[in-house]
Amino acid sequence: MKHPKDFSEFVYGSGTIKMEDEFAFISKISPKQTHQPSLICGIGDDAAVYRGAPNLDEVVCVDTMVEGIHFRRDTLTPFQIGKKGLAINVSDVAAMGAVPAFYLVSIAIPPTWTEEELGEVFKGMDEIAKQHNMDLIGGDTVSIKESLVLTVTVIGRVEKGRGLYRSSAKAGDLIFITGAVGSSAAGLDLLFEKGLNGDFNEKEQILVKSHQEPLPHVAEGRMLAYSQKRIALNDVSDGVASEANEIAEASQVKMIIEADKLPIHEAMNAYPLEKRLKWALFGGEDFVLIGTVPKEEAVELADQFQTQGHLFKIIGFVEAGPASVYIKQDDELKKLKKHGYNHFQKRG
Amino acid sequence: MKHPKDFSEFVYGSGTIKMEDEFAFISKISPKQTHQPSLICGIGDDAAVYRGAPNLDEVVCVDTMVEGIHFRRDTLTPFQIGKKGLAINVSDVAAMGAVPAFYLVSIAIPPTWTEEELGEVFKGMDEIAKQHNMDLIGGDTVSIKESLVLTVTVIGRVEKGRGLYRSSAKAGDLIFITGAVGSSAAGLDLLFEKGLNGDFNEKEQILVKSHQEPLPHVAEGRMLAYSQKRIALNDVSDGVASEANEIAEASQVKMIIEADKLPIHEAMNAYPLEKRLKWALFGGEDFVLIGTVPKEEAVELADQFQTQGHLFKIIGFVEAGPASVYIKQDDELKKLKKHGYNHFQKRG
Numbered sequence: 001m002k003h004p005k006d007f008s009e010f011v012y013g014s015g016t017i018k019m020e021d022e023f024a025f026i027s028k029i030s031p032k033q034t035h036q037p038s039l040i041c042g043i044g045d046d047a048a049v050y051r052g053a054p055n056l057d058e059v060v061c062v063d064t065m066v067e068g069i070h071f072r073r074d075t076l077t078p079f080q081i082g083k084k085g086l087a088i089n090v091s092d093v094a095a096m097g098a099v100p101a102f103y104l105v106s107i108a109i110p111p112t113w114t115e116e117e118l119g120e121v122f123k124g125m126d127e128i129a130k131q132h133n134m135d136l137i138g139g140d141t142v143s144i145k146e147s148l149v150l151t152v153t154v155i156g157r158v159e160k161g162r163g164l165y166r167s168s169a170k171a172g173d174l175i176f177i178t179g180a181v182g183s184s185a186a187g188l189d190l191l192f193e194k195g196l197n198g199d200f201n202e203k204e205q206i207l208v209k210s211h212q213e214p215l216p217h218v219a220e221g222r223m224l225a226y227s228q229k230r231i232a233l234n235d236v237s238d239g240v241a242s243e244a245n246e247i248a249e250a251s252q253v254k255m256i257i258e259a260d261k262l263p264i265h266e267a268m269n270a271y272p273l274e275k276r277l278k279w280a281l282f283g284g285e286d287f288v289l290i291g292t293v294p295k296e297e298a299v300e301l302a303d304q305f306q307t308q309g310h311l312f313k314i315i316g317f318v319e320a321g322p323a324s325v326y327i328k329q330d331d332e333l334k335k336l337k338k339h340g341y342n343h344f345q346k347r348g
Numbered sequence: 349m350k351h352p353k354d355f356s357e358f359v360y361g362s363g364t365i366k367m368e369d370e371f372a373f374i375s376k377i378s379p380k381q382t383h384q385p386s387l388i389c390g391i392g393d394d395a396a397v398y399r400g401a402p403n404l405d406e407v408v409c410v411d412t413m414v415e416g417i418h419f420r421r422d423t424l425t426p427f428q429i430g431k432k433g434l435a436i437n438v439s440d441v442a443a444m445g446a447v448p449a450f451y452l453v454s455i456a457i458p459p460t461w462t463e464e465e466l467g468e469v470f471k472g473m474d475e476i477a478k479q480h481n482m483d484l485i486g487g488d489t490v491s492i493k494e495s496l497v498l499t500v501t502v503i504g505r506v507e508k509g510r511g512l513y514r515s516s517a518k519a520g521d522l523i524f525i526t527g528a529v530g531s532s533a534a535g536l537d538l539l540f541e542k543g544l545n546g547d548f549n550e551k552e553q554i555l556v557k558s559h560q561e562p563l564p565h566v567a568e569g570r571m572l573a574y575s576q577k578r579i580a581l582n583d584v585s586d587g588v589a590s591e592a593n594e595i596a597e598a599s600q601v602k603m604i605i606e607a608d609k610l611p612i613h614e615a616m617n618a619y620p621l622e623k624r625l626k627w628a629l630f631g632g633e634d635f636v637l638i639g640t641v642p643k644e645e646a647v648e649l650a651d652q653f654q655t656q657g658h659l660f661k662i663i664g665f666v667e668a669g670p671a672s673v674y675i676k677q678d679d680e681l682k683k684l685k686k687h688g689y690n691h692f693q694k695r696g
Contacts, residue, residue, distance in 0.1 A: 040405060041513060044598070046443035046583060047409035047504070049511045054402035057388060061395035062501055064454045064488045095394035106412045106454075106499045140412045144495060151454045151488070151499040153410055156395070163397045165389060235394060250392070 025115055029122040035133040036101050048137035050102065057163055059098040059156040063088045067110075067147035075191040078117040080212045082124025085150045088237065090128060091216035091287040093156035095235035097164040097225025100218065102137045103129065106151040108144035121150065132218060162225045169232035169251035169292040171320035176298070177313050178220040178289040178305075180265040181240055182276055185283025187211030203267035210265070214287040220310050221289060227301060233291040239284040242338040244325040247292065254321030255292075257336070259329035261315040281327065282339055292318050373463055377470040383481040384449050396485035398450065405511055407446040407504040411436045415458075415495035423539040426465040428560045430472025433498045436585065438476060439564035439635040441504035443583035445512040445573025448566065450485045451477065454499040456492035469498065480566060510573045512581035512639070517599035519668035521580075521640040525661050526568040526653075528613040529588055530624055533631025535559030551615035558613070562635040568658050569637060575649060581639035587632040590686040592673040595640065602669030603640075605684070607677035609663040629675065630687055640666055 041049040065085050093100045187207035224231050234243040248255045262280050305312035325336040389397040413433050441448045535555035572579050582591040596603045610628050653660035673684040
């Protein structure tokens, strides 16, 4: 019934790794250097401490991945599990327009995992962390009987009052997206079919990589926050349909997405349109950003994005009306529920 | 492979609860009102947002409890599991001298748990939260095949530069403790013996309650931070031996604890001394605070604590020497390792 409460106490931890190895493991995963100047105390005390700032709002989120539910060892390597575990949260921070700064990792380890594999999980997180100068500042390491459970908390910061919420959309706005959607779902489909070491052709490799190592759109989120325009924003973790519905509900608007404008990677060209559209709308885990912007601001933003080499694609528009999302295809409107189509409706 | 990332997306969540019930459940656990004026956005967007403050340091920690490892359903009720899950973290924040403000809850739910039981887990957390005006600001709800996993992240705040660390002890200091130790371990022993609905006498009930519903010493931590004295501090989550060793290591000092000064609840009087001492030193989960203070400051602090009705008991002293902890009993010194005694040594 010992309850190790942070990495400094991992030594009494899980019983998964032998006592001597645990010291080495903690030493291995503890950062040798930190990047955030506001950090006062990282791993090694009861809690981490960092300095508040008068000009910043604090942004915090948490996400859990469970072995057998959110990933399988035949779809992601341990490195990719770690990378994705952090990326999911960084994507949430990006969707607020914030800069990720710190993360804490709580990991429940079953006896089926080796120390080397666990090290890979932390290396995967470290790769994402390095890209954003993030510091690992705490966590918990416990044992569990069956499935690995990886819970990551991320703390980010955004200039005071500039956070981007789902509730800012208004009738007349345009809907934009910052990257291709559906690739991750297509990649997962391939992984289910062929397994982790399957023989993938060049296009398939692109899709598989999209599923295994999606990159959060932090730079895009920052450009949007920095623009100080009225922007509603969400990240595409659960598919375009779901994310658009969240914006529609939070903003109480009607959103119309034009099917032929959805950016779908050309690596998916071989699939029938229906399948591509299904993955784009309902697949999720693409970690691009979807949002709305006043019509008159869209061109300026598009220019800025193009200059920086980022995608800013208009995929629809916002109307007054009860909170709802429609997909427009061949002049026909279908209502998009969070996870499926329902009741057809002729446009006009 | 859907990955619900916060409560607003619980609806596509775990598959444990039926779709209709999930809405009701989320609505039930989502706070109807918030208490922290700095909160800008709680549950319902990609991440929570709260306002930074120039005069405050941010304190953050995370802890995971796994069914079958950290609790069993025959030792804690669902309400107590929730209460303890939050209390563990609040205790860590208290050990920094900080005020707990926010919490996020990630819960992996196996099919063996009912919606009512899950509601009880959240009610238990809410009870602790109410005591400290804390707001639930986010989380994640996922499914798991076997054991419930409860991960709580707590954010607290402390006046700039006043956080209390383990590394502040110096030779000449006195060691203090803010409450009785060993009760939780004794209570667990009784629960193992008689089960959740066992027939406990009055004294046993005190011990069982100590294990099931320990209260973090936030007020005590605040008094210590407020005193602005040089204080090293830790909470007793893993037993006095372990916590003292952490202070000794972080501060590079030798600590001597006097066995007859350890506050042990009179409800434990019936147990042999050896057992009482073992539980006090190695039991853990008492959530009192242990620390060091300069000798000349101890009386003032003791007076302040007494005025407020809190315990402030001197249990030993700090000497120069290699990082180590000794227990002094009948003029004999035994070295205290984190989880056991070793090599005896006559006090000379």
